[in-house]
Amino acid sequence: MNRIEFMTELAALLQDVPVEERREAMQYYNDYFDDAGDENEEQVISELGSPAKVAATIKADLGSQAGDYAEYSENGYTDSRFDQKEMPAGRAYQRKEEKEPPKTSRALKIVLIIAIILVGAPVLIPLGVGIxxxxxxxxxxxxxxxxxxxxxxxxxxxxxxxxxxxxxxxxxxxxxxxxxxxxxxxxxxxxxxxxxxxxxxxxxxxxxxxxxxxxxxxxxxxxxxxxx
CATH class of the missing domain: 1.10.287 (Helix Hairpins)
Incomplete structure (x- = not known):
């Protein structure tokens, strides 16, 4: 199962959930997959479990027991139980930031080339003529x-x-x-x-x-x- 299949099945299982809560829950898991990165997609699915299990947890949180664990904040749907080992939905995956190569000024390159020519000219010109x-x-x-x-x-x-x-x-x-x-x-x-x-x-x-x-x-x- 990949991310698309997981999210599609989860959306189908949450059809009986109010629209606003369903939207925020789907947004939360989409953001969670994005934060984890494509390379961790299989690991995330393995840790979350089946879409049915996640849907059941969301529905339970929306019931009478939701106040103890779940809340919708400005960052989306959060559940304190996801911090536990068996449901580590809140686990942070940090993407490795790509290191951009340092950008050298074009003017600096031109200056370096001119300097090399000026320094090497007294040697290179006689050498070239001799050869x-x-x-x-x-x-x-x-x-x-x-x-x-x-x-x-x-x-x-x-x-x-x-x-x-x-x-x-x-x-x-x-x-x-x-x-x-x-x-x-x-x-x-x-x-x-x-x-x-x-x-x-x-x-x-x-x-x-x-x-x-x-x-x-x-x-x-x-x-x-x-x-x-």
Whole structure:
């Protein structure tokens, strides 16, 4: 049985009670449930007993014996017998007051933010500039390294072509030397071409990724502020 069922049955059992007394009695028990709180609803019903028992008590109080126990005050219907263990209708249930978080002034927050910026600016600005320059230096150094790799690969291929040409020219007077030079030239040319193609592809893969990473890092703080 819940509160609604309890109060509905109690109201039905009090139909033969005068309207004013019935209204005050119903108001008393409604207030009693409200004071106890929703979390104590089952406990209140268990302590009060059945609606029939409560109705019988109210009717008895309204009879010739009511003067010893019951009265209707400005706070509603009260019965001294409800203070007893078997009918603790007068027992006080105190709701736990919700603690509201302390409200900080918006102006105070703004002042604190400005103070933090002013105090941290002499450190944060040079630090940010230093980190930016360091990242930029690393990117430039990496770019130069890749350019040097491409140039070296092309140079190997060119040397291989030159050696191959010299070997061809040396075949007539010195066959063995010419063949050695031709073979060496072919090997250098093939290695140079392979290294050139590989280094160019590596540049095309690595540098766009580095650029996207730098852009993502730069946009990250602003995205965080937008979400907040």
């Amino acid at each position: 930016t320059l360091a990242v930029l230096g690393c990117v430039i150094a990496l770019f130069c390294a890749f350019i040097a790799l491409v140039v070296a690969s092309v140079a190997v291929a060119i040397v291989g072509i030159v050696v191959f040409g010299v070997g061809i020219a040396t075949l007539i007077p010195e066959l063995a030397v010419g063949l050695a030079l031709v073979g060496t030239g072919l090997i250098l040319t093939v290695l140079g071409v392979i290294a050139t193609v590989a280094s160019v592809k590596l540049c095309l893969v690595v540098f766009p990724g580095i650029c996207r990473g730098i852009v993502w890092i730069c946009r990250r703080p602003f995205q965080g502020k937008a979400v907040a």
